[in-house]
Amino acid sequence: MQERLLLYFKKPKLTDRWIYGDRYLRRFIKFLSGKKKIGSLERVFLNLCKGLELLGIPYHKNLPFSQIRSNDRIIALGMGPQVLAGYNQPNKIIAGIGLMTHPSNWPTLFKDYPIATYLQHSEWSAAIYNRWYGPNSSKIWPVGIDTAYWQPQNTAAQKTILVYVKFLWDRELNEENLLKPILKFLTQNKIDHRLITYGNYILEEYKEQLTNSKAMIFLCEHESQGLAYQEAMAMDVPIFAWNQGLWLDKNLPAWGETEPVAASAVPYFDETCGDTFKNIEEFERKFPAFYTNVEAHAFQPRKYILDHLTLEKSTARMLEIIKEVYQ
Structure with missing residues (x-):
């Protein structure tokens, strides 16, 4: 059976902020503005997808947990604990970056799910998670920058x-x-x-x-x-x-x-x-x-x-x- 790479990223559900039903109004106003803001955690996920595509590596996004095969590789990136809600497979999970703000928010993470490692972007933040979850429980993985999009532009303007x-x-x-x-x-x-x-x-x-x-x-x-x-x-x-x-x-x-x-x-x-x-x-x-x-x-x-x-x-x-x- 062929190994598959499964990526998971789920945003928290939009909730009312001030009055009942205002989440729909806020979504509509955002749509009318024409400006789509992408948060940093979502950009981490999207840039990983871009990188996999550049290297020609196939992957599946948010496949139902019931369809996971025994030899599938699982990566679950934040936003929030709902990313893993309902996961009941034995497959080990590479988890991160934003399932929680601090490990004390979820001290039983490694017991609740078959977490193999919890990703962090840099040494100083990984050190915090290693201190809470145990040595080497967190691996450092910096997200890539899209250097084709972010590149110098020739301009005559006064900088x-x-x-x-x-x-x-x-x-x-x-x-x-x-x-x-x-x-x-x-x-x-x-x-x-x-x-x-x-x-x-x-x-x-x-x-x-x-x-x-x-x-x-x-x-x-x-x-x-x-x-x-x-x-x-x-x-x-x-x-x-x-x-x-x-x-x-x-x-x-x-x-x-x-x-x-x-x-x-x-x-x-x-x-x-x-x-x-x-x-x-x-x-x-x-x-x-x-x-x-x-x-x-x-x-x-x-x-x-x-x-x-x-x-x-x-x-x-x-x-x-x-x-x-x-x-």
Whole structure:
């Protein structure tokens, strides 16, 4: 019997938010807007599909659990626990990325289902799951970047600095203590810049902004992977990233995290991609040298993506994981 690769990805059901039935109105308004926003977890799934197709590897999506054969290989990617609801087969499962926010949300995952490994995108996030579920329970699998879509564009436009804002917590405080001083610094130094905020754009708009950007200032507390800054790098846009070094989620005490947890805003990054800063003082001290290197075309961020994070390389890593799990 031929082995098959079965992929599972299911979104949570849309529920009412304010009044009974408003989920239908929200869906209709979204349809009328013509702007389809794809969340990061869904993009992880779609990019895996693209990578498999590029390598000519057949797969099935969301096949009913009752049709699973004994030698099928199973990959179940998040969003939420409903992805596995009703699974009653003995086949081992490669699971992740977003079945839960923290392993304490589902401490019995490996007992409830035949989970072989729980995927995480980078070392710092995998370390958390290994600490909760046991050594080597989590494997690192970075999703690939579509470098055919995200590639440099020839343009005669005057390029500017793009400031990308994705504050996850303490937004007002971070805007006051970090964003405003950065914008003031750029203005005072007569550096043309534009602002873009996570969640307020579609991919086509973001790509257009990157086409007209010579560099990007990336403001986010931490990322398990960070698709947005890597898409910018794929378009050969150098990154100057706020990388304060700790996991700052407000739910840490509720999850039982009593000690500081190391984290990164740019988990895939080196000196060829740009530079980082920890606070506004370090921003003001390091930005001039970064900007000089940008103007001199000293960085090669696209090369980093081509060397490490293409769809093909990501898929090859997934095939390694499948081989490790099932053989």
